[in-house]
Amino acid sequence: MITFDGVTKRYADGTVAVDDLSLEVPTGAITVFVGPSGCGKTTSLRMINRMIDPSQGRVLLDGKDVTTVDPATLRRGIGYVIQQAGLFPHRRIVDNVATVPLLLGWDKKKARDRAMELLERVGLDPKMARRYPFQLSGGQQQRVGVARALAADPPVLLMDEPFSAVDPIVRASLQEELLRLQSELHKTIVFVTHDIDEAVKLGDTVAVLRVGGKLAQIAAPADLLSGPADDFVREFLGRDRGIRRLGFVPAKDLALDPAPEGVTPEGHGTFNPARDSLRAALDAALLSPDGLAVAVDDDGRVLGVVGQAALVGAARG
Amino acid sequence: MDEPLVRWDWIARNWDNGGPTSVKVLLENHIVMAFVPVVAGLLIAIPLGLACARYRWLYQPTVGIMNVVYSLPSLALFSILLSVTGLTQTTVIIPLTLFSLAVLIPAVVDGMRSVPDHVRQSAVAMGFQPYRRLVSVELPIAVPVVLAGLRVAAVSSISLVSVGALIGQGGLGYLFIDGWQRQFYTPIVVGIVLVVALALVADLVIIAAQRLLTPWARRRA
Numbered sequence: 001m002i003t004f005d006g007v008t009k010r011y012a013d014g015t016v017a018v019d020d021l022s023l024e025v026p027t028g029a030i031t032v033f034v035g036p037s038g039c040g041k042t043t044s045l046r047m048i049n050r051m052i053d054p055s056q057g058r059v060l061l062d063g064k065d066v067t068t069v070d071p072a073t074l075r076r077g078i079g080y081v082i083q084q085a086g087l088f089p090h091r092r093i094v095d096n097v098a099t100v101p102l103l104l105g106w107d108k109k110k111a112r113d114r115a116m117e118l119l120e121r122v123g124l125d126p127k128m129a130r131r132y133p134f135q136l137s138g139g140q141q142q143r144v145g146v147a148r149a150l151a152a153d154p155p156v157l158l159m160d161e162p163f164s165a166v167d168p169i170v171r172a173s174l175q176e177e178l179l180r181l182q183s184e185l186h187k188t189i190v191f192v193t194h195d196i197d198e199a200v201k202l203g204d205t206v207a208v209l210r211v212g213g214k215l216a217q218i219a220a221p222a223d224l225l226s227g228p229a230d231d232f233v234r235e236f237l238g239r240d241r242g243i244r245r246l247g248f249v250p251a252k253d254l255a256l257d258p259a260p261e262g263v264t265p266e267g268h269g270t271f272n273p274a275r276d277s278l279r280a281a282l283d284a285a286l287l288s289p290d291g292l293a294v295a296v297d298d299d300g301r302v303l304g305v306v307g308q309a310a311l312v313g314a315a316r317g
Numbered sequence: 318m319d320e321p322l323v324r325w326d327w328i329a330r331n332w333d334n335g336g337p338t339s340v341k342v343l344l345e346n347h348i349v350m351a352f353v354p355v356v357a358g359l360l361i362a363i364p365l366g367l368a369c370a371r372y373r374w375l376y377q378p379t380v381g382i383m384n385v386v387y388s389l390p391s392l393a394l395f396s397i398l399l400s401v402t403g404l405t406q407t408t409v410i411i412p413l414t415l416f417s418l419a420v421l422i423p424a425v426v427d428g429m430r431s432v433p434d435h436v437r438q439s440a441v442a443m444g445f446q447p448y449r450r451l452v453s454v455e456l457p458i459a460v461p462v463v464l465a466g467l468r469v470a471a472v473s474s475i476s477l478v479s480v481g482a483l484i485g486q487g488g489l490g491y492l493f494i495d496g497w498q499r500q501f502y503t504p505i506v507v508g509i510v511l512v513v514a515l516a517l518v519a520d521l522v523i524i525a526a527q528r529l530l531t532p533w534a535r536r537r538a
C-alpha cells in the first residue's frame with residue numbers, strides 16, 4: 001500500500017504543485033490520478049519513487065517513509081512507464097527490457113531469458129528483440145516500456161500517461177492489454193492520465209485532482225460517475241455520465257422474461273448476463289426492432305429477454 | 318614553359334631519400350602533428366564538455382574563451398610559444414590542440430544535450446546511479462554528435478599543420494614553401510594531393526567507426 005500523508009510540493013519558484021494531498025493507494029489494484037494539465041499528477045507520481053521529494057508531509061510505501069530509503073534501491077523495486085516510453089535508443093529491445101535485472105546483478109543469460117519472456121507477455125513478436133527502438137512503432141515501443149518496467153517483477157508500477165501518444169485504436173488495445181496483465185499479476189499500479197474515459201476504464205479507484213494540486217474526489221469509477229462531489233468533478237466527468245455509469249453495473253441481476261415464440265439472437269441485440277454490463281444490455285435493446293434485448297450464455301443459447309422499460313428501471317437503481 | 322606540372326622523377330627521387338625532407342618523413346611528421354592534437358583535444362574536451370553540460374554557467378565563458386583562441390592567428394601563437402618550446406613539433410601541436418578544443422568542447426556539450434530528457438528520466442527512474450548513467454546511457458547516446466565534431470576537428474587539424482612550415486615544422490607544408498621558393502610545382506602538387514588524401518582517409522576512418530559504434534543511430538535520409 002502507498003500512502004500520501006498530508007503531502008505538499010512547493011517548487012523553488014514558489015509554484016505549489018501538490019497541496020496537502022492525503023490518500024491511499026491499495027495494494028494489488030489500479031489507482032488512477034486524473035485531472036487537467038498542471039494539476040500535479042506527475043509531481044505526485046514522482047514523489048513515490050523519489051524523483052521528487054515532498055516539501056511537507058510523507059509518502060509511505062508499505063508503512064515506510066520513502067525518503068528514508070536509498071533512491072536507487074527504492075527505484076529498482078518500482079516499475080516506471082512514461083509517455084515517450086523512454087527506451088534507450090542505443091540498446092536492442094531485449095537489452096532495454098533486461099536493464100533493471102542487470103542493475104540488480106542478475107547474470108546476463110537469466111536477465112535476457114526474463115526479457116524474452118516479458119516481451120511475449122506484453123504481446124510482442126520475439127523477432128523484435130534484436131531490433132533497436134527506432135525500428136518499432138510507437139505502440140510497440142510502449143509495450144516494450146511496460147515489459148521493461150515489469151522485468152524485475154516489482155510490486156509497484158508507476159505509469160505517467162503511458163498511452164497518450166498513440167492513436168485511439170492502439171490506445172484501446174494497450175489498455176485492454178494492461179487490464180489483462182493486471183488480472184494475472186495483481187500489481188499495485190498508480191496510473192496518471194488527463195483522460196477521464198481512460199481513468200474510469202482502467203481504475204479500480206480514481207482520484208480526481210484539480211489545478212493547484214488539491215484532491216477533488218477519490219472514488220470507484222461507478223461512484224464517481226453517479227455522485228460527483230462538486231461542480232469541478234461534474235464538469236470534468238463530462239456528458240453522458242448516466243449512460244457511462246451503466247458500464248460499471250453488471251447485467252447479471254436483471255430479471256429475465258422467457259423468450260417469446262420465434263425470438264432468436266438473429267435480428268436482435270444480444271448480451272451475456274455473466275459478463276456484460278447494464279450498458280451493453282441497454283445497447284442490445286436499442287438495437288432490436290422490438291425493443292427486446294436477448295440474453296445469451298457463453299455458448300450462444302438464449303436465456304431469456306429483457307425489455308427497454310425493465311432496463312431503464314434497473315438503470316435507475 | 319614546357320616544364321610539366323608534375324615531374325614524376327622528382328617524386329621517385331624524393332619519396333624516400335633518407336634526408337629529413339623526404340616526402341615520406343614529411344608525411345609521417347604531418348600525421349603525428351595532426352593526430353596528436355585531435356586525440357589530446359578529445360581527451361581534454363570530454364571532461365571539460367561534461368563539466369559544461371553539468372554546470373550550465375560554465376558553458377558560455379568556456380565557449381567564449383575557445384572562440385577567442387580560435388580567432389588568434391596560428392602565427393601569433395607560434396611566436397608566443399617559440400620562446401618556450403622552440404622550433405619543435407610541440408610548438409605546432411599545442412595551438413592545434415587548442416583549435417581542436419574549440420570544436421570538440423561544443424561537440425561534447427551538444428552530444429550530452431542530444432540525450433532526450435525522457436531517456437535520462439527513465440534511467441533515473443530505473444535506479445541508475447549518476448556515474449553508471451553517464452557511462453552506460455548518456456555518453457553512448459552522445460557518441461554520434463561527438464564523432465561529427467571529431468570529423469571537423471580531424472580534417473581541419475590535418476590542413477592546419479602545414480602552417481607550421483613557417484617555423485620549420487609543417488610536415489607536408491614544407492613542400493609548399495619549397496616549391497614556391499624554387500618556382501617548381503611538383504612538390505606543391507604532391508603536398509596538396511597528400512594533404513587532401515590524408516583528410517579523406519581520416520574522415521572515412523571516423524565514419525567507419527561511427528557505423529560500427531552506433532548501429533542504432535537512425536540513418537539520415
Ligand SMILES: Nc1ncnc2c1ncn2[C@@H]1O[C@H](COP(=O)(O)OP(=O)(O)OP(=O)(O)O)[C@@H](O)[C@H]1O
Pocket residue numbers: 011012013015016017036037038039040041042043044194
Ligand atoms: N521543476 C519545476 N519547477 C517549477 N514548477 C514546476 C516544476 N515542475 C512542475 N512544475 C509546475 O507544477 C505544476 C504541476 O506540474 P505537474 O507536471 O505535476 O502537472 P501534471 O498534472 O503532470 O500536468 P500534465 O498533465 O500537463 O503532465 C505545474 O503548474 C507545473 O508548471
Ligand SMILES: [Mg+2]
Pocket residue numbers: 041042043160
Ligand atoms: Mg504530467
